[in-house]
Amino acid sequence: MSPNVEKVVTIQPVEPVNLRKQPSEKPEMSGQTFRVTHLSDVWTKMQTHRLSGELQLGDSRQRWSLFFLGGRLLFATGGQHRYRRWRRLTGQFAPALQGVQGAPETAWEYDVLTQAVEARQITQEQAQQVIRGAVTEVLFALAQAVTLAQMGVGQVRGYWDGEARLPGELLLLVVTEEWRRVEQVWQQWQEVGLRATSPDMAPQFHEKRRLEQRVNAQTYLTLSRLCDGQHTFWDLAVATGAQLPLVGQSLLALVREGYFRLQELEDVAPVLPEVTESAPKPVVACVDDSPACLQNVAAALGDQFNLVTLEDPLRGLGTLIKTRPAVIFLDWLFPQVNGLEVCSLLRKSPVLKDTPIVLLTANGGILDRARARLAGANEVMEKPATPEQLRATVQRYLATA
Incomplete structure (x- = not known):
């Protein structure tokens, strides 16, 4: 949360900063720190500009992260009791995940929930309940921090990272009504005389x-x-x-x-996965709608590498971002999209922008190779590739990584 440029932005209720800009324009707060004086106005700015990324907020004691997609809130985490919250919410809604945790510098909760839904360990409804509970607690803590800052107790600052993305989507889109509901709970908490008392006590x-x-x-x-x-x-x-x-x-x-x-209670200690001495196998991905091609690649690489095979390039984007392959083999032609378009799309991801991409095609002429380079591919390989060619290509890119 230490950005390069610092700027104080006081958001007024009548005329929020930069709300007169068109939604396609970047708000001034991008890449800068700003002071939060009215949380609802920040929320309005997210929706008005339909922003996607991570909103980092914090005071002298706590830090929170809110992740948005098109102006809608996907997930929220952080605060003093991040691991206590996870243990409480999973114990209530998804007991199978109570012992699964991750490193605090990432939005590991969302990743764990996404993988658990994909593996059918929990239902999507269970995941959404955990997410909604986390959002409620984070927004409540933020509402309290901003209210106290308005009274002269502390200060809340924010930073917008438009490049940050969550590893997958569960499509729980928490809209304005969710914020309004938390506002009502916060108002009731104040009315009973607990404005300065944290529910984490x-x-x-x-x-x-x-x-x-x-x-x-x-x-x-x-x-x-x-x-x-x-x-x-x-x-x-x-x-x-x-x-x-x-x-x-x-x-x-x-x-x-x-x-x-x-x-006050300290947060519970995170239970992190044990580190094994054996190095994990590099991940190699192959995206091809031909089962025969996927079988060929699996036979050539399956013993030496952790192989990820995908038939649908668009649905598989989230998997590629999550698994972070060392090399991607990508077919040139698909029923609804071509490999050049997919390659260009992968290059826009901060995670995959430097990953070696090898386009597989039955026609590897000079013009096609030039088009592949312009789309961001590292090279073109003619199909069907031999096992020796596939293994040699992967080893070559691993050696230069």
Whole structure:
């Protein structure tokens, strides 16, 4: 979150900055830091310009990332309790993924959900529930941070990265109504007197014996089990099935009377995959609508490399970006698109812009080779290629990587 240029942009409710530009133009905030004074205006700017990329926001304590596609929110992550949130949401909606985590510098949650849906470990509905829960918690935290900044407590800054993309799409498009719903929850949280209290805090008993005399036996047992200093307000809302503001309101009086103390919790330690000593096999991709060609490539390369075979180039773009192959073999002709167009499209991806691409064709004349170079291909190989040619080509590009 350390951009090269810093600029303060104060967004006014009546006339938001740059909203008079056409949606096709880039907003001024691109490549610059800017101060966030009204979160709803930033949200409006995303939708007005139909932006795609990553919006990074943060204050002195927390950092959040919001990913957009065409002005619509796909996913949100970050904050103080990123791994606690993942454990809570997967435990509630997708238990099969509770032990699967990733490195904090990436949007690993979305990648895990995408792969799990593709592998049918979870349903798309389960993935969407986890995503919606993450979006709710992040937007709530942002609303609180911006509100406190308006009161002179801290400052929220943002940075727009128009090149960032998520590894795949689950097509959960969270529209304006989702932000409006979170705004209502935040408003209710303030109304019960918890404006400066984060729902990431955990209530812990301070006067346990005195409380036993104040509430009924069932309530006391519930509070004893959950208010142990290890369960946040978010956790309590899930455990009790109650709305977050209601949980806060129920406990606030007891906190003020001294029965509980609120304490901050550290995030749980991430469980990262164990690193094996053996180096992974390089990934090689072959995109061809001919099963015979795919079988030929698999027979030649399958033992030495992790082979990704795809018949539909357009549907397979997400897979190529996710797997990051060392070399891509790409057929020249497809029913609805040609390999030159696909090659040009791959070169627009930050992940694949430098990946060696070999176009496979039955006609490798001088003119075709020139057209292939202009489209971004590294070379043209005539079909059918022999196993020796395929292996030698891959080894040549790996040696120069």
